């Protein structure tokens with residue numbers, strides 16, 4: 001008898017066995033999706049193994065599989081191995097992994113929406129009397145100009161009655177199309193000049209080195225460290241050309257949805273006839289399904305996508321590119337808390353594929369791996385055409401006059417004027433959303449804070465609301481201090497909306513746009529703004545970290561860093577690393593074209609070493625210093641950290657659980673094996689309370705996660721967590737707040 005081992009999409013943390021009915025014998029494989037009964041309800045399951053057993057050996061009767069959802073498997077054996085690895089390494093349920101890895105549109109196998117279009121008839125034997133029926137005539141003229149148009153578009157301009165009349169007269173007819181993949185076919189999307197380029201000897205050297213691994217079909221990780229504007233992207237494209245030419249597939253990961261459009265266009269313009277598929281959270285269900293099915297069916301394809309693209313079932317995967325590999329956006333913020341970069345590396349390993357990590361500011365982890373593990377370091381040390389890295393001016397904000405100059409220093413204002421005169425473009429960067437970051441009372445020092453979180457509220461001018469950036473709590477700003485009644489409310493701390501306002505008041509004639517996550521909600525808004533910026537319709541772009549990375553605008557010659565100190569104050573051992581990366585990346589947006597770029601970096605601590613090294617893009621020295629520091633304290637990359645957060649409505653109960661059950665239990669578990677882990681805590685988390693829940697942190701330091709993760713996972717499954725307490729485990733955590 002044939003049975004199937006199945007992972008059911010339900011919070012059950014083990015596989016279950018079901019019988020395979022005769023009719024399904026030939027179509028079920030590992031990776032097939034099926035309908036099964038669990039308890040009394042119908043559930044979807046993923047087949048992970050099929051095997052023959054002797055019915056005599058079964059001590060119970062197996063329920064049969066009800067039906068198969070597709071007639072082909074929708075994932076493959078390697079991906080199934082990957083799911084198991086993620087659940088093990090990141091210490092979480094398998095269910096949470098497959099729930100993320102296999103999108104619900106694939107599980108449901110929904111039929112796709114058909115979209116209605118209007119098509120003008122070819123042989124018109126009837127015409128319309130424009131005098132008698134002016135509206136119909138107008139519609140007819142409109143259709144002549146738009147002979148194939150979305151029905152919904154037509155109905156925006158003309159009534160249903162008009163349409164019915166035209167349909168009756170057979171002037172137009174309705175036709176239906178399956179929703180096509182529309183991502184990035186928007187007409188006014190960026191279209192860079194088509195031109196072929198000659199790679200530099202440095203670039204060719206890297207293509208050859210990575211090409212060697214590709215040729216040998218061995219798993220190998222190459223880390224491409226190339227200063228901003230050194231031509232990393234062109235190296236990727238050359239390798240993509242090669243792999244696709246040989247019939248393989250390429251997975252190209254990016255940390256930011258916004259960067260996909262730029263890369264897709266660039267690949268299209270360089271590799272004619274090749275159209276990359278895209279994958280990110282902004283896709284519609286139809287696009288998602290099309291891409292997934294294409295991945296299953298096509299022997300060779302390229303996908304450009306965000307973190308979750310790592311789960312696409314590509315055939316012949318030969319090359320995995322992880323661009324901006326240092327980005328924390330690769331880390332998933334909820335269970336399963338995997339790092340897309342690291343999962344990509346492991347996936348490449350399972351396929352014997354080559355993995356190429358790239359960055360102008362590689363993470364310390366990856367640099368460490370080039371020194372102590374097998375990663376091969378490849379460097380691009382110069383910008384293309386020996387363009388210089390931008391010149392950086394450091395402005396000491398302690399000596400600036402108050403008022404406007406506390407936001408835009410005198411030097412920055414002067415440089416901005418110069419650039420606008422020359423019709424060059426400017427980027428201003430500040431990593432703070434909102435308008436004012438603290439709202440406080442002058443008389444009693446009361447600070448408006450979130451009633452649910454231990455955090456100050458940020459004032460958003462466009463919405464006229466105080467907002468908590470952690471739980472989205474909103475309240476209208478008060479005219480009087482709620483504590484002492486004083487009307488002297490001070491809005492201090494600069495947010496990006498304030499910068500935008502000040503720039504508007506200083507440069508009346510200039511075109512200014514703002515990009516931050518508050519405008520990202522609007523679909524396509526972001527791409528539109530970037531296009532307008534590229535085409536020169538916008539002179540000054542102000543934004544948060546969303547504009548810090550990857551973007552390539554040749555006409556930008558000035559970048560202003562409004563407050564370079566922001567991320568240095570974080571209570572995190574990575575504060576220096578993040579600051580260095582951010583400053584170098586933002587500065588790297590300047591001077592990418594023919595003209596030299598300049599950067600004005602505003603700071604209150606000009607003597608700070610990180611700022612000093614970032615100013616000169618002195619990566620080597622920064623790395624040496626920082627690695628030394630990390631080694632001294634045995635912080636990552638010298639050890640791994642598993643950050644466990646315990647939270648509850650009662651601070652006392654949460655702390656008690658953290659201390660007794662969690663830390664107590666863990667210490668007991670590793671009592672004979674003390675060198676495997678070091679436990680610190682519980683301590684109060686840097687953000688004590690979020691959404692009315694008190695939070696405690698327990699840090700587990702370990703030289704080797706793989707050696708202990710299974711043990712901790714078993715412990716996690718056995719330990720009884722009271723209903724009012726939540727435990728979250730974050731392996732290789734990047735966020736310690």
Ligand code: ADP
Pocket residue numbers: 197198199200203226227228229230231232233234235384552592
């Ligand atoms: P990076 O990804 O390292 O920031 P890009 O690949 O975006 O750099 O290259 C920066 C600019 O230089 C781009 O406009 C790119 O088209 C151009 N470029 C890259 N390599 C070459 C080359 N070999 N010859 C001419 N232009 C190049």
Ligand code: ZN
Pocket residue numbers: 441442443444445446481482483484485486
């Ligand atoms: Zn007060």
Ligand code: ZN
Pocket residue numbers: 450451452453468469470471472473691
């Ligand atoms: Zn809050």
